[in-house]
Amino acid sequence: MSAFDVSPTTTASGRIRELLRRIAVEAFGSTETEVPIPGFTVFTDRRLDDPFAGIGAALLMRTVAEGQLYEYARAARAAGRSWDDIGAALDLPSGEYRPVGEQAFDWLVCGRVPDSEPEGVRSWRTPSAYWRCPSCDGVVTDHGPCGSHPDDIESGHTDGCARHRADIAAWTARTGWGD
Structure with missing residues (x-):
């Protein structure tokens, strides 16, 4: 991969952002505008005139994605994959007291989203x-x-x-x- 190649996940992320803007326009009544990018004379960025439409679109996408995550996990179990396999695919940290399979099940079936902080550790960062x-x-x-x-x-x-x-x-x- 050269310095100018873009990874498939970066490309997919851009497509998801574009889809979110389209959903905000089509389903939530927003419009897109072209705004200049500071420091560039030719390039512009697209923005929604109503950020709340973007919030609605993102929430809808998140809800649908969470449902699909559950469905794909069920399909993986039906195909013989373990909850530990699913936890690894979810990139969950392996905890000393909480195996990744247990964390995956708690998240996808019980609705308990895993804590992003390691067990017993709290960061002192101020979220902003x-x-x-x-x-x-x-x-x-x-x-x-x-x-x-x-x-x-x-x-x-x-x-x-x-x-x-x-x-x-x-x-x-x-x-x-x-x-």
Whole structure:
């Protein structure tokens, strides 16, 4: 494989993203727009005008995929494969106390999704989402809805960002606290 070859899974991932956009348009009423890619003059990216349509499409695809995962696991069992084989195909970690077959069965049959952390180990990372603010063009770190003040929830807006200032004003009006 040369440096310019793309793996089959990368190609498939791109096709899935394209299918999600098509489902968002066809089933959830969104439209696609072409937006320039920063730093390029010719290349563009396609975006949905309504991100909620993308959420609906992704949720639908996930629900269907989870059902198919269960069906394929049942077919694998019928074909003589073990739950350990299925767990290995799912790339589940082999645990000292929880064999992969048991984890696979718990996930696919009982609905208990495996914990991504190794047993007895908890990471100290702070989960965050990152996105570009359409108002100020800053890269925002979104710490989730657990904080109160907008500065505790999001960081990265530029000074004077209209969106962030509006969030702070709404928070002040809602709580009665000064900024």
